[in-house]
Amino acid sequence: MTEQQATLADDPLHGSSAVREFLGDTYPRVLAFAELLAEQGPEKGLIGPREPARLWERHILNSAAVMPFLPDGVVADVGSGAGLPGMVLAAMDPSRDYVLIEPMERRVQWLFESSRHCGIDNVRILRGRAEEVAESVEADAITARAVAAVDKLVKWCSPLLSPTGSMVLLKGRSAQDEIDRAKYTLRKHRLVGEVHEAGTIEGVEPTTVVTLTRV
Ligand SMILES: C[S@@+](CC[C@H](N)C(=O)[O-])C[C@H]1O[C@@H](n2cnc3c(N)ncnc32)[C@H](O)[C@@H]1O
Numbered sequence: 001m002t003e004q005q006a007t008l009a010d011d012p013l014h015g016s017s018a019v020r021e022f023l024g025d026t027y028p029r030v031l032a033f034a035e036l037l038a039e040q041g042p043e044k045g046l047i048g049p050r051e052p053a054r055l056w057e058r059h060i061l062n063s064a065a066v067m068p069f070l071p072d073g074v075v076a077d078v079g080s081g082a083g084l085p086g087m088v089l090a091a092m093d094p095s096r097d098y099v100l101i102e103p104m105e106r107r108v109q110w111l112f113e114s115s116r117h118c119g120i121d122n123v124r125i126l127r128g129r130a131e132e133v134a135e136s137v138e139a140d141a142i143t144a145r146a147v148a149a150v151d152k153l154v155k156w157c158s159p160l161l162s163p164t165g166s167m168v169l170l171k172g173r174s175a176q177d178e179i180d181r182a183k184y185t186l187r188k189h190r191l192v193g194e195v196h197e198a199g200t201i202e203g204v205e206p207t208t209v210v211t212l213t214r215v
Pocket residue numbers: 078079080081082083084085101102103104107128129130131144145146147156
């Protein structure tokens with residue numbers, strides 16, 4: 001039996017004043033992206049069929065929570081997939097350039113289509129693995145969500161980082177363990193890891209964010 005497909009109308013946060021206030025002027029662009037992702041994401045295999053019913057908390061606000069941790073400058077989102085967090089951040093932050101890096105052709109196509117459809121034009125979309133694109137990216141910050149453990153991400157992504165750049169990773173409960181397991185790699189790349197709980201709106205679970213900054 002196939003799972004019932006939920007819609008964005010099933011999400012209790014959809015249209016809420018708390019979400020509108022949190023996103024301010026950027027709400028229409030983020031909303032356009034959320035609507036498109038809820039409509040096409042399950043069919044395109046970007047999110048599960050039940051995800052539209054919890055899209056705001058679990059995906060959009062979860063992505064938005066990293067914004068206060070970003071330093072100035074260019075942000076590269078590694079393994080953007082559905083556009084999380086990269087497309088959400090770019091929609092919220094139109095004066096900054098974002099590079100979305102994704103190896104899978106179908107997902108890259110989605111990133112092009114959704115940026116065009118939602119008028120999110122401050123993104124450069126690169127098809128490739130993080131390890132393959134160092135020649136065309138120098139970022140002040142790297143974001144990644146659900147891509148790989150800290151140790152691997154540092155090995156893949158440090159060639160993309162500017163000398164003073166930092167990494168801002170969305171993680172789960174294993175955040176501190178991942179930092180501990182990556183200690184030799186972090187030391188080699190002169191990075192120090194810290195775990196933060198990043199809130200967005202009241203009643204929404206905070207996002208665990210790992211920052212890796214240069215020493
Ligand atoms: C589980 S998905 C997460 C996608 C998105 N960040 C999200 O949170 O919904 C992992 C993504 O990382 C991409 N990926 C895997 N290895 C990668 C690599 N070495 N460099 C860049 N992206 C990679 C995959 O193609 C996939 O789209």
